[in-house]
Amino acid sequence: MITIDGSEGEGGGQVLRNACALSLVTGEPFTIEKIRAKRDQPGLMRQHLTSIEAACAIGGAQCEGLELGSNRIVFRPGTLTPGDYRFAVGTAGSTALVLQTVLIPLALADKPSHLVIEGGTHAGMAPSFDFIEKCFLPVLERMGPRVSARIKRHGFFPRGGGRIEIEIEPAPLRRMEFTERGAMQGRSGMIVFSSLGANKIPNRIRKAALKALPEWGEEMIAIRDLPADQGPGIALSLEASYANVTEVVSGFGKLGLSAERIGNTAGKRMAGYEASKAFAGPYLQDQLILPMALAGGGTFTTVKISQHTRTAADIISLFTGRRAHFEEAGDKGHCVRIV
Template identity: 40%
Template sequence: MHSTLSQSNGLQPLVLDGSQGEGGGQILRTGLALSMVTGRPLRIERIRAGRAKPGLMRQHLACVQAAVQVSGGQAEGAELGSQSLQFTPGAVQAGDYTFRIAGAGSCLLVLQTVLPALMLADGASRVQLAGGTHNPMAPPFDFLQRAYAPLLARLGVGLELALERRGFYPAGGGLLHAQITPATKALAPFDLLERGAPLAAWGEALAPGLARSVAARELEELGRRLGWTQEAGQLRTPGVRQHEGPGNAVMATLEYAQVTEVFCQFGERGLSAETVARKLAEEVRAYERSTAATGPHLADQWMLPLALAVWRTGQEARYTASELTDHTRTNAAVISAGLPVRVTTEPRDDGAILVRVFPQ
């Protein structure tokens, strides 16, 4: 990858306001990722000012510590509750890493913090992650494996994910492994404007440590609302691994020729199994009514790796989104601040939103 420089080499710091837009942890994670890939020091103030408990929590500290480890960097203000952080990256090193989060904080968000740097490194990396794998505040493992990793492969980046044990809120305890193989040639940005032909669709209910009737009721309701059946293999109950749970998640996977989407809803105390399934069905139906390639979460997650490819090649790329969340708009602003690219969005006549990423 490009030589990573320090502040003494004259690079202007990337200065971010953690209260901008949706004011959450994504500003920190994207800022750390951009700092590592560009070599620009990062200064962020008012971290997570938009949250009920502002400042760094354990899962955010884990992201900072992972960035320090991967880049040989330094961090000031990396303490619980801190609302300001100064991060100075060193040279990113490919290698073997282990990152753990106590409790159910999402270890997948830690992976997404260091993935941009490792996918541009000079060799393959293996990362073991422990913590939450199915957390309501983060994309679940299945989303990264089925929806996100295949798009990275089209850029030229290998991301192989293996799940050893699921970790649900509030206990956590999940374990997964990631193999990251950088592109052998320049990243290859591409347009993702259509889904292509539908190939497969199915739902699955995860309910380790809970009564079997919970998953059965969820799948029955999901099948009723979406027209999916057990006989067609569209309603599934994956096996439970040792030491999983308790926890509950219901997921829907929609496979198309150009893209795969994964939607997820989580059970919680006081919420009926039927309500969880209904919310998931509504999410699926909203995506199916749209003509866009990406749903609201994939539209958000896809933006940074695509922007990196645009930056490295100088070639514009576009994709369509069914919806732009505040999270996505904030991510676009941070990316535009940290890279010499612009991200613009405009509604199309068919209701989809066109996202353009192009060099400045």
């Protein structure tokens, strides 16, 4: 039984998600104590419950302590069963984070799977649907599995109600080296919003983003008004496409956060990535470590290493024995080697 201190490192829900995924793949049971102890609301929240329930469903697993607010669980994996599944968070909790829990186990299964996940698709503290679809999944596909994603309905904070559909064609993971992003292919952006009246807020977000991106033009960031029943909410997505990778930077609206700050923060983050020569941005880096470890190793260059990534590496090492080595890589930022 692997025992994990959930308060160590980054100390968030990622520890739970990676542990469940790794347990299903390796067959190793685990205990996590002090779950999310560093968070303002420690213990399991709704999206964490849904993620663990999803892992139990696809893996025939048993889990003790599975209730809201719980600070300790014991997870015992069973037999992985690919197929058709539907998971509903019931709040604006992230659909992407539920997917993160079950994707790699199902991508290594012996038959295809179809998933429907309902909840938040564009909300803070989680990858947006756009990031999953355009940044992460194309890179994962180069490693072997084929995964397609469709958004059927947007889900903003705090209402949620979004819906995504995922098709997974499993295949063994190949060891890869992602060190070069390649030549610039194009830039684009999208602001989606619902039930916010006229276009004043989207236009303010676009203006602030462009101020931080002098090489971008106004025509590169489109504005799309969604049906009223999908709101209220607003989200910005910026994409920089290169020959080998597409970086996606997002910004989300919430009460008390100005349109100018949403646009400026996302714009500066994208400008920082474009100024570097690294392959992976800050969010792709912690997504890559898990499949690379299960592929037997791999290498990628990235921007500054996050605590999220270091924590992911620690959890993955417990289950697989694979270790991440972080090295300086000159104008490419940092190099991460999984061995």
